[in-house]
Amino acid sequence: MPDYSRLVKAYDIRGEVPAQLNADIAAKAGALFIRLTGADRIVIAQDMRSTSPALAQAFAAGANQAGADVIDAGLGSTDYLYYCSGSLDLPGVMITASHNPAQDNGIKLCRAGAAPIGEDTGLARIRTWLETDDVPEPVATPGTTTRRDLLAEYAAHLNSLVDVSGIRRLKVAVDAGNGMAGHTVPAVFDGLPLDLVPMYFELDGTFPNHEANPLEPANLRDLQAMVEQTGADIGLAFDGDADRCFFIDETGQAVPPSAIVGLVAARELAKAPGSAVIHNVITSAAAVEIIREHGGTPVRSRVGHSFMKALMAEHDAVFGGEHSGHYYFRDFWRADTGMLTALHVLAALGEQDRPLSELVADYSRYAASGEINSEVTDIPGTLDKVEAAYRAPGDATADRLDGLTVTFTDGRWFNLRPSNTEPLLRLNVEGPTTASMTALRDEVLGLVR
Structure with missing residues (x-):
């Protein structure tokens, strides 16, 4: 019996092939996806892993046997699948394990219009049905699978959202x-x-x-x-x-994702003044300031795409960004797309003469630690201990939106949050100067470790 509690995760179905995930499970997931969505037609795409074609074929066959027609959109990125789901207004399926090792693969699911399906919005039900082998019997008249490549339409849509045609030539x-x-x-x-x-x-x-x-x-x-x-x-x-x-940037330095959040937020707010912009708890305070300076309303989220996308919908936000490199756009069915973000950054760079390092300096104001992981046996106890240490009146405020965030009146802050999958606490620290950030980082790590 497969261990579905490990295979069906918070955001997707993902595991080693064939030890955890195989064609039989993919076919069952296909039939259950049709039960969950009630769809008579879905769209599916796949990544370049050697196991993806067989898993995609099995998933489509399961959906067919449950009575649904399948549009096979072929090879594509996850945001290509979101485009297919959004433009066709169909539930979508992406066969991918994202950045996982080669032996892994997975299944990402969304409802029509690229609306995410996570643990609370359907994956837990699919897990229960798999565990109890509660899979629909094949229907008398199965659906069909039709091949349709939408890559050219995807590319045209992205280029319609950002005008890069008039920029200076860039390498x-x-x-x-x-x-x-x-x-x-x-x-x-x-x-x-x-x-x-x-x-x-x-x-x-x-x-x-x-x-x-x-x-x-x-x-x-x-x-x-x-x-x-x-x-x-x-x-x-x-x-x-x-x-x-x-x-x-042109000097070979990595640009902090929080600077990209600020840069793209400013561009999107120019098109939609006064809109909300979603950011998570570990995004730089600079991005929050920039959102306000450009007339936007910053809305703070827990880390993770299901939380970000829910707030995007709730606030009709024009944009959302995470420090992990996920960027969400109202113009793109509130889904995340690295390619649209790349076009925005290329446009911003090519519309002026400064190099990228100088351009992003406008959006980077503070010193950041980056994420530091510590293995901890008692996570709740450690969070309580750290919060108690900084509960001094007037100097700092604390909240538990996602782990523990402590913000100081002098502009320093830190977030300490548990990993979803490992016995780790993840620390992010920011301060007005490298010295103030480093001192706070070492102080918090001393308490944690």
């Missing part, structure tokens, strides 16, 4: 990490005034060059070296399913 190094950006970047960038320096564009789910996870600094080194070596104006690094994008 752009792109590390696709052997993931889906190698398929989508040429389509989206075609015809733009960009000199492309492609890296690892060959689709290869074994990830022969490095992990397709740009959140890890080691996976950015090849791109940083290429930017310096070729004199590129900017470097773009995508993760395996190409829904996240990270940026390297």
